[in-house]
Amino acid sequence: DQQVKQNSPSLSVQEGRISILNCDYTNSMFDYFLWYKKYPAEGPTFLISISSIKDKNEDGRFTVFLNKSAKHLSLHIVPSQPGDSAVYFCAARNYGQNFVFGPGTRLSVLP
Amino acid sequence: EAGVTQFPSHSVIEKGQTVTLRCDPISGHDNLYWYRRVMGKEIKFLLHFVKESKQDESGMPNNRFLAERTGGTYSTLKVQPAELEDSGVYFCASSQGFTSGPSGEQFFGPGTRLTVL
Numbered sequence: 001d002q003q004v005k006q007n008s009p010s011l012s013v014q015e016g017r018i019s020i021l022n023c024d025y026t027n028s029m030f031d032y033f034l035w036y037k038k039y040p041a042e043g044p045t046f047l048i049s050i051s052s053i054k055d056k057n058e059d060g061r062f063t064v065f066l067n068k069s070a071k072h073l074s075l076h077i078v079p080s081q082p083g084d085s086a087v088y089f090c091a092a093r094n095y096g097q098n099f100v101f102g103p104g105t106r107l108s109v110l111p
Numbered sequence: 112e113a114g115v116t117q118f119p120s121h122s123v124i125e126k127g128q129t130v131t132l133r134c135d136p137i138s139g140h141d142n143l144y145w146y147r148r149v150m151g152k153e154i155k156f157l158l159h160f161v162k163e164s165k166q167d168e169s170g171m172p173n174n175r176f177l178a179e180r181t182g183g184t185y186s187t188l189k190v191q192p193a194e195l196e197d198s199g200v201y202f203c204a205s206s207q208g209f210t211s212g213p214s215g216e217q218f219f220g221p222g223t224r225l226t227v228l
Contacts, residue, residue, distance in 0.1 A: 002153065036219075043115070043202055043219030044154070089154060098144070098167055099217070101154035 003027050004092050006102040014110050019077040021105050023090030026071065030092040034099065035064060035075050038087045047088075048075070080109045113137070115220035117203050123226045129191040132223045134203030136185070142166075142206040143186050144217060145178060149199035157201075160186060161209070172197075193227045200224050 005024045013019045021035075031052040036044035050057040050064045050073065057064050063076045077084055090102040116135045124130050136143045145157040157176070158168040162183035171178070175194070180186040190197050204217040 004153070034216075041221065043204070043221045045219065046216050049216075091154075098156045098159055098170075100156070101146075103151070103153040 002103075003030075003100045004090055004102040006088075006090055006105045008105050009103070010106040010108070012108045012110060013080045015082055016079045019075075019080045019084065019107055019109065021075040021077075021088050021090075021107065023073045023075075023102055024071060025073075025090075025092050025100075027092070027094065027100075028068075028071065029094045030100075031095050032093050033064070033066060033073055034091040035062075036089040036091060036101075037084075038089065038104070044089055077107075080107075082109050082111050085109045115203055115205050115218050117201075117220040117223050119223060120221065121224045121226075123228065124193055125228050126195055127192045129189065130193055130225060132188045132190075132201055132203075132225070134186045134188070134220060136203070136205030137218055140205035140207050140218075141183070142209050142217075143180060144204045144206075145186070145188055146202040146204065146219075147199050148202065148222075149196075154202065157188075190225070193225075195227050198225055198227045 003026050034049045035047040037047045038044040048062050050066050066073045087104040087106045089104045091099040093099045118133045143160040146154045148154045156170040159166045160180045163180050177189045200222040202222045204219045206217045
């Protein structure tokens with residue numbers, strides 16, 4: 001019973017183009033969402049977050065969009081750079097409880 | 112400032128043996144979490160300490176897993192006896208707070224890759 005789904009195991013994008021990573025969730029009580037990035041042999045590092053009271057949060061090249069009615073969020077990276085190649089995890093939480101992570105999407109940015 | 116550290120980075124043991132993983136959180140972080148990622152699947156929550164107390168251990172798979180956090184500093188996760196399905200990468204994370212927002216951001220260690228043969 002996966003509460004957070006990332007249906008694309010992998011994604012390849014050309015350098016300079018937009019990368020769009022998607023995440024769907026089933027629990028309507030989730031009120032805070034995070035994206036983490038993970039390089040090989042390292043732990044996940046925090047990238048960007050969004051509260052359920054917002055529908056967009058932007059930080060430099062990274063923007064997260066939240067569509068509560070569709071229980072869907074997405075991470076946009078513009079422009080994509082080779083250093084963005086990593087596994088991206090979506091995570092969600094109901095206030096006071098611990099985070100639930102998705103299985104991750106491996107992004108490859110091709111030079 | 113040092114990040115979250117984990118030891119060992121890799122461990123290969125035989126089924127039935129015991130393994131102890133260690134995590135040193137960021138200094139001053141009261142919240143410490145253990146997670147496991149199996150075979151490229153999702154990162155699954157195991158348990159959460161606040162200082163030395165177990166706040167939530169709902170993710171612990173069974174009683175072969177024992178976590179401790181002595182004096183609210185470092186934590187250990189012992190698997191005894193290990194089974195084949197315990198193989199995976201065990202991550203530790205720490206945070207200053209537990210609310211949403213920057214204070215609740217979790218900082219992850221590099222993980223311990225456990226292989227049970």
